[in-house]
Amino acid sequence: MQTMKAVRINECGSYEVLQYGDHPMPKFGEHDILVKVMSTAVSGWDIKYRNGDLLKKFEDKSLPGRKAYPLPQQPGREAAGEVIAIGSQVSQFSVGDRVLGLVHPEKPGDINAIRGLGNLSEGLDYPGHAMKGGNAQFIARPENYWMRIPDSVSYKDAAAGSWSYPTSHRIVVDRCSVKVGEYVFVTGASGGMGYATLQWAKLAGASVITTSRDADKRKVLLEQGADLVIDPNNPEQARNEIMEFTHQQGVEHAIEYTGNTTLQQLAYDVLRLGGNLCPVGGDVTSSGLPWGIMDLVAKEMTILGIRGSRLNDQRVYLEMLANGKISPAIATTLPLSEVQSAHKLVEEHKVVGKVMLDPWL
Known part of the structure; x- marks a missing residue:
């Protein structure tokens, strides 16, 4: 396969700036894993990125340790799927693994991670912010950007609450x-x-x-x-x-x-x-x-200020999902091609729960 379906924005604005179409398959390096996305979603941060709020806020400076937000961009904070290929230096994952993309990855060895504040790691890119997001059929990211999904947890449930x-x-x-x-x-x-x-x-x-x-x-x-x-x-x-x-x-x-x-x-x-x-x-x-x-x-x-979750918070989320202690509310699931309608549902607060996107419908 040489191309895939994905959503891109080339400029900020209303729903029509969300463009669904064919794009080259993502390249992956020796430390990356290539994932077939089985479930992704629309978040409030996707709305802010698309309408320009984030770029207005950070046009002069970015968050400490973060790059400015680029255009064009592929939105989507959340994504879950199956590993279909791994780089030569990948040691933690194998082809066929079910994985959740970490919304707040940590950088090993970063001084903030050593201090127990991995959510403040510098020198890495957040998916859907400075790195391409999950609104696509395939995504490639370093192995420290992923976590295994327990067997009893569906792709959709894992992705639905992975940020919130x-x-x-x-x-x-x-x-x-x-x-x-x-x-x-x-x-x-x-x-x-x-x-x-x-x-x-x-x-x-x-x-x-x-x-x-x-x-x-x-x-x-x-x-x-x-x-x-x-x-x-x-x-x-x-x-x-x-x-x-x-x-x-x-x-x-x-x-x-x-x-x-x-x-x-x-x-x-x-x-x-x-x-x-x-x-x-x-x-x-x-x-x-x-x-x-x-x-x-x-x-x-x-x-109290808050700037994202740490790795253990993301681990606890998956453990509690597997144990049936929590249950993300899912309002509806739409094909990825209907991403404009999905953004409208979220932005106009018409539903209670997550609006999910299926890249394969």
Whole structure:
């Protein structure tokens, strides 16, 4: 085979910049493995890349240790598939292995990896950012960019949560250290990250409070284990409901995924003294938060940053999938050729769960 089907963008813009067509098969070197992609997806970061938000944010500088975002690009943070060829120096994988592409690979020997912060490794490229993503029939990457998929886990399930679940696991377990009996407030819980955070926090033994303006989504979140789901359209009423639910003490942890200033303020308002607030999502070109230094002093709160998952978070994700402890929500699966429709579903927030792409339909 000399060519494959793949999605490319040559410029930023609306859905029409996503071009599906024939492209040369990827080249692979002595340390690379060539993978037949069986399942890939659309993420919020793919949307930001396509519409130009990421390039606007990093046009003058990139994240520390990262290259700037290039064009043209092949999108797709997530990908799972079968190894069909290996380079001469590959030692960890064999042809026929079922593998998951690591959304946050680590660079062996990097000083940050040695410090236990492999997610901050410098001198490597993230798939779907500086390296070609998974929206293709075949991809080639170094062997340290992959992890084996347990036999009981499908390609689709492995790919569906490969970004959101490991990252949210790090937020819940490492950054917030959520404990049994605590209260966790999660905004944007109908999105991939929020939905995954809900599951991890419940597994940690916490009571979870979430938000949604949509009545149907509120029902789904309750069915998935949320202890309280509020409509944030009336912030004062929302605050009163949360404070009543937490016996007027507030929540130990507030994890904010939307970037909406009203919800950021609500997260602060319901945070108990000495609590943790982790602002994660929103417009990457925005800056500033709706509270100041004296607000932080008043609550002696801790602000937590997060920049991706570590290898162990990605390992735990696959182990918990195999054990049936977590289950990524999959809204629909479309052919890779319908990538424009898939982006529209994600960008317009029309579904709860992941929009998957099948390169072989």
